Amino acid sequence: xxxxxxxxxxxxxxxxxxxxxxxxxxxxxxxxxxxxxxxxxxxxxxxxxxxxxxxxxxxxxxxxxxxxxxxxxxxxxxxxxxxxxxxxxxxxxxxxxxxxxxxxxxxxxxxxxxxxxxxxxxxxxxxxxxxxxxxxxxxxxxxxxxxxxxxxxxxxxxxxxxxxxxxxxxxxxxxxxxxxxxxxxxxxxxxxxxxxxxxxxxx
Amino acid sequence: xxxxxxxxxxxxxxxxxxxxxxxxxxxxxxxxxxxxxxxxxxxxxxxxxxxxxxxxxxxxxxxxxxxxxxxxxxxxxxxxxxxxxxxxxxxxxxxxxxxxxxxxxxxxxxxxxxxxxxxxxxxxxxxxxxxxxxxxxxxxxxxxxxxxxxxxxxxxxxxxxxxxxxxxxxxxxxxxxxxxxxxxxxxxxxxxxxxxxxxxxxxxxxxxxxxxxxxxxxxxx
Numbered sequence: 001x002x003x004x005x006x007x008x009x010x011x012x013x014x015x016x017x018x019x020x021x022x023x024x025x026x027x028x029x030x031x032x033x034x035x036x037x038x039x040x041x042x043x044x045x046x047x048x049x050x051x052x053x054x055x056x057x058x059x060x061x062x063x064x065x066x067x068x069x070x071x072x073x074x075x076x077x078x079x080x081x082x083x084x085x086x087x088x089x090x091x092x093x094x095x096x097x098x099x100x101x102x103x104x105x106x107x108x109x110x111x112x113x114x115x116x117x118x119x120x121x122x123x124x125x126x127x128x129x130x131x132x133x134x135x136x137x138x139x140x141x142x143x144x145x146x147x148x149x150x151x152x153x154x155x156x157x158x159x160x161x162x163x164x165x166x167x168x169x170x171x172x173x174x175x176x177x178x179x180x181x182x183x184x185x186x187x188x189x190x191x192x193x194x195x196x197x198x199x200x201x202x203x
Numbered sequence: 204x205x206x207x208x209x210x211x212x213x214x215x216x217x218x219x220x221x222x223x224x225x226x227x228x229x230x231x232x233x234x235x236x237x238x239x240x241x242x243x244x245x246x247x248x249x250x251x252x253x254x255x256x257x258x259x260x261x262x263x264x265x266x267x268x269x270x271x272x273x274x275x276x277x278x279x280x281x282x283x284x285x286x287x288x289x290x291x292x293x294x295x296x297x298x299x300x301x302x303x304x305x306x307x308x309x310x311x312x313x314x315x316x317x318x319x320x321x322x323x324x325x326x327x328x329x330x331x332x333x334x335x336x337x338x339x340x341x342x343x344x345x346x347x348x349x350x351x352x353x354x355x356x357x358x359x360x361x362x363x364x365x366x367x368x369x370x371x372x373x374x375x376x377x378x379x380x381x382x383x384x385x386x387x388x389x390x391x392x393x394x395x396x397x398x399x400x401x402x403x404x405x406x407x408x409x410x411x412x413x414x415x416x417x418x419x420x421x422x423x424x
Contacts, residue, residue, distance in 0.1 A: 051281055073288035081278025087217040088210070096284070102289055189290035 001027055002062040003048075003071065003148055003179050009056030010043040017043050018197055019056060027147075030170065030180040030190055035197030041183035042137060044197065045150050048181060049077045061148075068147060075148040080156070082137035086126030090117065090136050093125055098143040109123070111142040116165060130157040138166060141173075151182040164189070204290060206284075208302045214273075215306025221390035222307050229262040229311050233318040237247075244323045252383035256376055258318070259311050259336055260343060264368060266307040267347040268354070268361035270299065271419065275355055279302045294415035296348055300412060304344045312336045331386030331393065335400060339379040342376060342404040345411030346371045352415035356422050375403050 001026055009019040017040035024032055032042045046052040048059050050072035061071045069072035084093040106114065112121050115135040120128065128136060134157045141149060149170070155163050167189035170180055174181045174190065182188060215222045220334055236254050274280040283295055283346035315336055348370035354360030378400040385393035 049281075049285060051284065055315050065335075070288055075282060075285070077285055079281060081276075083278040083282050085210070085214055085277065085279070087214055092210070092213070096206050096210045100204075100290070101282075101286060192394050 001064055001068070001147055001179070001181050004062060005048060005059050006055070007057035007127060008039055008044070008047060008054055008059065010047045010052065011055040012043055016055065020112070020183040021195070025179045025181070027179065030174055030182070030192035032188060032192045032194045033197060034185065034194060039197035041197055042152050043075070045152050045181065045183055049075055049150050051077070071148065074146060075150050076141050076146040077150045078137060078141065078154055079152045082133050084125045084133065084137060085138070087124060089122055089124055090120040094139055094143050097140050101144040102141040103145040104143065105140045105145040108143060111139040114142055114169065115139045116162065129183070131159055131162060134158055135162055136167070141169065149176050149178060149180045151180065153184055154182060155184060155186050155188065167192065204294065206296065207298050211299055212306050216302070222310055225262040226306050226310050226314055228265055229258050229314060231320065232258040232261065233321055237321065248323045248325065248328070251319060251324040252328060253380050254322060255315050255319060255332050256336065256380050256383070259315060259340060260372060260376055262311055263308045263340055264314045264347065264365050265345050266303070267351050267368070268364050269305055270348060270351040272357040272360065276335035280419070292419065293412040296352070296412040296415045296419070297408065300344050300348045304341050306397050308340045308400060312340060323388065325379035328383065328387045332383040335379040335382045338404060339375045339400045340398065342375040342407045345407040349411050349418065352418035352422070355419065375400060378403065402413060404422050
């Protein structure tokens with residue numbers, strides 16, 4: 001499977017944010033997107049996911065067969081927001097995404113164990129701390145299978161131990177032939193290529 | 204899909220779900236009418252079906268703005284849109300509408316016979332009004348979903364939704380009320396307006412979610 005971005009351009013509210021971005025990722029490859037604030041990292045991820053239309057160029061997935069027809073169908077997207085309901089318990093939240101997203105992988109309890117939250121599945125999501133919320137949102141990556149992970153600042157709010165655990169999760173995903181595109185300021189501790197979003201447009 | 208229905212229903216039951224807000228508003232509207240109109244029992248019985256319908260219509264508009272906005276605020280909406288290849292987006296919207304109706308509007312329908320007593324309505328009129336509400340209020344939710352989807356990106360979209368949606372709900376109101384009157388007044392028919400009401404609901408069950416899905420796709424930013 002290959003995830004290809006071809007001469008991609010993105011805009012926000014009619015203003016071009018980046019242009020002419022290209023990459024091609026094979027099975028087991030990761031791409032770290034870095035750059036200063038406002039350089040379009042999040043916009044790039046949303047364009048790749050298909051949540052925003054590309055201003056220019058295109059994103060395509062080759063060799064995805066009928067299981068994964070489009071990048072949108074093949075990806076897990078973890079944005080700035082955790083996509084969890086504060087009124088529901090962590091278990092209920094994850095169980096919902098597991099059933100809605102299909103392709104179930106790990107069980108809810110196992111996934112929470114993986115992110116180190118095994119003991120708090122019964123609590124309402126709203127009671128969790130910022131870091132715990134983030135870890136619960138990352139557990140969503142494990143409860144259903146997607147070959148492509150799009151992670152926007154995945155380490156926001158995480159402590160050192162959780163960052164290490166996230167690196168392990170990503171390493172394992174890559175080892176199983178997955179693809180990761182992550183926007184971040186901090187080193188993620190995985191072997192990856194780097195795409196530096198520059199001030200090319202502004203500079 | 205069943206999972207989505209259960210999740211939304213559960214959310215509407217829990218704290219801050221807004222199911223209760225609608226009922227209290229409905230109760231407030233109906234309870235104040237006799238004070239405003241005066242103690243003329245015949246007059247109250249005559250305008251009862253119309254007042255119940257207007258109250259239910261306004262109460263169900265009240266909760267509509269949270270239909271997609273809550274999901275947008277916590278990022279769930281992005282994921283629901285992303286799953287469009289697996290679950291057709293219009294179908295996702297339809298399921299959300301059904302859950303919203305069950306959680307927020309069905310309680311209004313169940314409460315309407317009790318509120319009908321406030322209006323001194325006969326048992327037959329109460330039954331007919333409850334039945335037309337049961338058949339007609341889904342239409343309000345479906346057309347409201349389209350309005351809610353258009354206004355989802357606006358921070359205070361509630362007012363705009365009401366303005367957008369209200370004109371479109373008028374047909375349901377007209378046929379709902381005329382069917383309710385038809386059940387009691389002899390010359391007026393019951394079945395014809397009732398069937399048109401049902402047809403409206405079915406028609407909007409298709410058009411509403413399709414329109415809403417189209418709007419949601421464009422709302423990403």
